[in-house]
Amino acid sequence: MTARFxxxxxxxxxxxxxxxxxxxxxxxxxxxxxxxxxxxxATLNEDKSLEQAMNVASLPGVxxxxxxxxxxxxxxxxxxxxxxxxxxxxxxxSPGGVGYDINCGVxxxxxxxxxxxxxxxxxxxxxxAKLFQRVPCGxxxxxxxxxxxxxxxxxxxxxxxxxxxxxxxxxxxxxxxTEEQGQIQGANPDHLSERSKERGSYQLGxxxxxxxxxxxxxxxxxxxxxxxxxxxxxxxxxxxxxHTGSRGLGYQVCxxxxxxxxxxxxxxxIELPDRELAAAPLTSSTxxxxxxxxxxxxxxxxxxxxxITHWVRRVFQENFEAKDINLIYDVCHNIAKFEEIQRxxxxxxxxxxxxxxxxxxxxxxxxxxxxYREVGQPILVPGDMGRCSYVLAGGPNALAYTWGSSCHGAGxxxxxxxxxxxxxxxxxxxxLESQGIIVRAAGQTTLLEEMPEAYKDVSEVVxxxxxxxxxxxxxxxxxxxxxxx
Amino acid sequence: MSHKADTGFRLEAPSLxxxxxxxxxxLTDLRVPLDIIKDGDKKTVKVTGEDKESLMVxxxxxxxxxxxxxxxxxxxxxFEKFDGKQIEASLWGETYDHxxxxxxxxxxxxxxxxxxxxxxxxxxxxxxxxxxxDL
Numbered sequence: 001m002t003a004r005f006x007x008x009x010x011x012x013x014x015x016x017x018x019x020x021x022x023x024x025x026x027x028x029x030x031x032x033x034x035x036x037x038x039x040x041x042a043t044l045n046e047d048k049s050l051e052q053a054m055n056v057a058s059l060p061g062v063x064x065x066x067x068x069x070x071x072x073x074x075x076x077x078x079x080x081x082x083x084x085x086x087x088x089x090x091x092x093x094s095p096g097g098v099g100y101d102i103n104c105g106v107x108x109x110x111x112x113x114x115x116x117x118x119x120x121x122x123x124x125x126x127x128x129a130k131l132f133q134r135v136p137c138g139x140x141x142x143x144x145x146x147x148x149x150x151x152x153x154x155x156x157x158x159x160x161x162x163x164x165x166x167x168x169x170x171x172x173x174x175x176x177x178t179e180e181q182g183q184i185q186g187a188n189p190d191h192l193s194e195r196s197k198e199r200g201s202y203q204l205g206x207x208x209x210x211x212x213x214x215x216x217x218x219x220x221x222x223x224x225x226x227x228x229x230x231x232x233x234x235x236x237x238x239x240x241x242x243h244t245g246s247r248g249l250g251y252q253v254c255x256x257x258x259x260x261x262x263x264x265x266x267x268x269x270i271e272l273p274d275r276e277l278a279a280a281p282l283t284s285s286t287x288x289x290x291x292x293x294x295x296x297x298x299x300x301x302x303x304x305x306x307x308i309t310h311w312v313r314r315v316f317q318e319n320f321e322a323k324d325i326n327l328i329y330d331v332c333h334n335i336a337k338f339e340e341i342q343r344x345x346x347x348x349x350x351x352x353x354x355x356x357x358x359x360x361x362x363x364x365x366x367x368x369x370x371x372y373r374e375v376g377q378p379i380l381v382p383g384d385m386g387r388c389s390y391v392l393a394g395g396p397n398a399l400a401y402t403w404g405s406s407c408h409g410a411g412x413x414x415x416x417x418x419x420x421x422x423x424x425x426x427x428x429x430x431x432l433e434s435q436g437i438i439v440r441a442a443g444q445t446t447l448l449e450e451m452p453e454a455y456k457d458v459s460e461v462v463x464x465x466x467x468x469x470x471x472x473x474x475x476x477x478x479x480x481x482x483x484x485x
Numbered sequence: 486m487s488h489k490a491d492t493g494f495r496l497e498a499p500s501l502x503x504x505x506x507x508x509x510x511x512l513t514d515l516r517v518p519l520d521i522i523k524d525g526d527k528k529t530v531k532v533t534g535e536d537k538e539s540l541m542v543x544x545x546x547x548x549x550x551x552x553x554x555x556x557x558x559x560x561x562x563x564f565e566k567f568d569g570k571q572i573e574a575s576l577w578g579e580t581y582d583h584x585x586x587x588x589x590x591x592x593x594x595x596x597x598x599x600x601x602x603x604x605x606x607x608x609x610x611x612x613x614x615x616x617x618x619d620l
Contacts, residue, residue, distance in 0.1 A: 443588025
């Protein structure tokens with residue numbers, strides 16, 4: 001007998017291990033498939049994320065199914081932890097389906113150092129201070145050591161990591177180990193407003209604030225020795241994670257095209273259940289121009305993470321003479337792009353929106369970098385700053401059922417104001433220090449909002465994706481230094 | 486108002502014009518209490534919107550942009566022109582000072598998510614707005 005349960009009076013039926021399906025209801029054109037345990041999905045009773053996924057399932061040209069991952073929570077228009085694919089001729093593209101922080105993403109770097117070299121609190125504190133000093137973070141942070149001409153900015157938008165290589169910020173290996181090789185095709189700087197470029201010109205190479213971070217971590221456990229060897233990971237090795245996106249440039253592109261898509265949707269008679277879901281046909285000039293501007297913002301985000309990498313490498317060279325700080329991988333988790341997906345009837349080119357979701361290609365996929373083709377694409381899943389993060393590898397079911405996608409993080413459990421209330425009178429920095437984690441933050445408010453208990457346990461999220469066979473665990477990382485905006 | 490990943494606010498005002506002005510001040514107050522902002526500097530702002538919702542979103546995003554670009558905190562607003570689709574405003578305030586104003590968190594954008602602007606039945610405060618921010 002098929003297992004079933006209800007969320008907000010709607011029946012979800014189990015279709016595969018750890019995957020539940022809501023058949024189309026009302027205005028929905030396709031079904032919604034939710035990855036997660038029954039217990040995890042019960043949290044959907046408390047917010048509007050299921051309604052948001054159903055709204056996405058009602059957009060024109062949407063393909064069956066709309067997918068949600070176990071880190072699902074309420075977003076704007078689209079739920080965070082949501083994936084939707086659209087037909088190239090009949091479908092739409094939605095700026096809200098990518099979000100304000102276009103190509104917010106994560107990159108993981110490996111170092112030749114061992115945890116034992118960083119055990120003394122004095123060494124850790126000095127390292128935290130150096131990173132905090134060299135990587136601008138917090139509201140309104142700027143890089144004073146990087147001056148961009150308008151042609152530089154246009155080249156960054158068009159070429160992404162290619163610009164960084166030419167200007168000494170990246171190696172060719174960095175390019176090969178970045179999703180889409182650090183350049184999403186089709187970017188045209190003419191499709192970005194002057195204001196978005198202005199906001200980008202002074203924010204390149206900055207971390208920002210909120211949930212963005214730079215962490216020094218060590219490899220606590222290895223689950224898949226072959227994949228770990230392939231990714232260059234060993235137990236107790238020191239690694240670095242950078243989580244940030246396209247800064248003000250991306251926020252402005254989203255704002256600009258939300259307005260334009262809303263007008264286009266009105267003209268085209270597209271019914272919008274939520275204005276943040278404003279969408280334009282993929283064949284319309286608004287749709288094409290948005291994808292082109294979004295690709296530019298995504299390329300800017302790749303370069304942003306690359307410039308931060310450059311300065312992090314400097315800090316490690318100067319302080320520890322550690323020269324080989326290699327990029328394992330860089331993934332986007334807020335993006336829309338055309339990908340070839342194997343569907344019944346052959347390969348199909350579809351426009352995939354990943355809003356808080358990570359691409360998860362399996363072994364032998366042409367989109368997986370050659371160095372990792374035997375084991376699958378690395379998937380980077382940061383947790384909260386007190387517990388752990390995971391490195392996963394793409395599994396077989398992602399391409400078959402979730403548009404080649406897996407989870408992107410822990411997902412919030414408490415709202416920011418709930419977290420601040422719970423943290424009143426506490427020093428999160430001291431609490432973390434007592435666990436051996438040194439934190440440097442631009443402000444105390446961010447630390448309260450980002451306290452570990454504000455997040456779901458990332459281990460449960462990862463486990464739920466494994467049950468659905470979207471990925472498999474390769475390694476678990478523990479933080480030792482956290483830099484927050 | 487609380488939203489899992491973000492935050493928002495609801496306000497009421499005696500006129501539509503006052504609603505837009507108060508929304509700008511509420512947005513500033515979320516980051517720095519208004520009573521510790523001086524009002525010695527002046528900026529001018531011009532915004533147009535397709536309808537009252539888009540005018541609100543664009544107006545507030547302009548306030549955010551002035552902060553991001555020039556670190557300008559707005560303490561007082563005077564509308565030189567307002568017709569429901571266009572705002573021309575003079576803003577008085579000062580430049581953000583980390584020491585005096587404290588650290589603040591980033592607001593990525595003002596959103597259309599569950600945005601609601603309208604009239605109430607109340608005798609004094611006839612206009613209301615509910616606004617969510619992406620943090």
